[in-house]
Amino acid sequence: MRIVTAIEDSIREAASLLKEGGLVAFPTETVYGLGANALDGTAVARIFEAKGRPQFNPLIVHVSNKDQAAALVEFNEWAETAAHHFWPGPLTLILPRKEDCPVNELVSAGLDTLAIRVPSHPVALALLKAAGIPVAAPSANASGTLSPTSPIHVEESLGNKIDMILAAGSCAVGLESTVLDCSGDVPVILRPGAVTTEELSRVLECDVKIDSGDSEQPKSPGMLQKHYAPSIPVRLNAIDLEPGEALLAFGSDTFMGVKGGGSAKDLPETQRRNLSEDGDLNEAAAHLFMMLRALDKPEHKAIAVMAVPEQGLGVAISDRLRRAAEGSS
Numbered sequence: 471m472r473i474v475t476a477i478e479d480s481i482r483e484a485a486s487l488l489k490e491g492g493l494v495a496f497p498t499e500t501v502y503g504l505g506a507n508a509l510d511g512t513a514v515a516r517i518f519e520a521k522g523r524p525q526f527n528p529l530i531v532h533v534s535n536k537d538q539a540a541a542l543v544e545f546n547e548w549a550e551t552a553a554h555h556f557w558p559g560p561l562t563l564i565l566p567r568k569e570d571c572p573v574n575e576l577v578s579a580g581l582d583t584l585a586i587r588v589p590s591h592p593v594a595l596a597l598l599k600a601a602g603i604p605v606a607a608p609s610a611n612a613s614g615t616l617s618p619t620s621p622i623h624v625e626e627s628l629g630n631k632i633d634m635i636l637a638a639g640s641c642a643v644g645l646e647s648t649v650l651d652c653s654g655d656v657p658v659i660l661r662p663g664a665v666t667t668e669e670l671s672r673v674l675e676c677d678v679k680i681d682s683g684d685s686e687q688p689k690s691p692g693m694l695q696k697h698y699a700p701s702i703p704v705r706l707n708a709i710d711l712e713p714g715e716a717l718l719a720f721g722s723d724t725f726m727g728v729k730g731g732g733s734a735k736d737l738p739e740t741q742r743r744n745l746s747e748d749g750d751l752n753e754a755a756a757h758l759f760m761m762l763r764a765l766d767k768p769e770h771k772a773i774a775v776m777a778v779p780e781q782g783l784g785v786a787i788s789d790r791l792r793r794a795a796e797g798s799s
């Protein structure tokens with residue numbers, strides 16, 4: 471496995487690797503993706519193998535522009551409007567596959583719909599343009615672990631299971647794309663993400679709802695209850711700390727106490743992080759996975775997380791935190 475800085479030459483090399491069936495991790499504005507040629511079933515299978523991901527979990531196809539997307543899926547008016555406003559950017563659309571869609575079935579896990587997006591990260595766009603093929607890419611981490619927001623995370627999680635990591639620093643958004651299902655009568659959010667419910671409702675001029683995913687047959691099999699899980703328990707809505715717990719704060723933690731005496735402020739640096747001291751949700755999203763990862767240490771009893779307001783990006787952040795806490799008690 472090689473980890474290389476993204477420059478013109480390495481991007482060209484990564485594009486060739488992809489075309490030949492290789493696995494390349496690359497930066498997007500949301501998280502690092504683990505890319506493979508979406509037309510090549512064997513290459514796609516290597517993604518599942520590397521991630522140890524359940525096969526029923528369909529992947530997002532990345533393309534460099536809307537025309538390339540329109541060659542693969544059937545656009546309707548909702549999708550046209552959403553793509554026009556948010557592409558390139560952190561929005562994934564679920565649309566019916568075209569009859570002659572050449573994307574391998576494994577990518578959509580047998581579904582007759584396809585998840586597709588045009589990322590805005592300049593390196594991702596350059597790579598997709600150079601490769602000229604649709605690229606299937608889930609987040610570049612082992613299944614059920616935290617999504618990677620820096621090349622080091624990818625290296626730690628997937629190490630020698632992949633061919634190359636294109637490195638370009640930290641991801642600006644730090645949270646996966648919003649998944650919007652436009653294949654039904656009304657658009658529905660299957661995964662809250664970087665594009666907010668409010669933004670989508672405004673642009674689509676309708677009340678866009680989030681599908682909680684607890685129906686018997688969840689539309690998005692990727693919405694597994696336990697998806698973003700640190701290896702130690704996560705305790706939500708903490709208003710104080712148990713001894714031995716690490717703190718993931720949001721906003722001011724000046725008056726946060728430790729049960730039995732003491733203040734959170736006196737904890738060692740390694741035991742506390744703050745998503746955003748100013749209560750800025752964008753900053754919090756960009757820090758989320760990195761900080762959970764930093765606090766996920768066996769010497770901590772649990773990660774106690776302060777509440778994040780459920781509005782705007784806070785909805786997606788809270789969603790990820792609930793998933794991280796699933797199974798903890």
Ligand code: TXA
Binds near residue numbers: 530585589693
């Ligand atoms: O920000 C992102 O979206 C990142 C970067 C790399 O682009 N990718 C990412 O991919 O998060 P992944 O594979 O970790 O998540 C894909 C999500 C899952 O929740 C999956 O179930 C859903 O999209 N999905 C994919 N195809 C679908 C389909 N045909 N119908 C419903 N949900 C689908």
Ligand code: MG
Binds near residue numbers: 608609
């Ligand atoms: Mg993922």
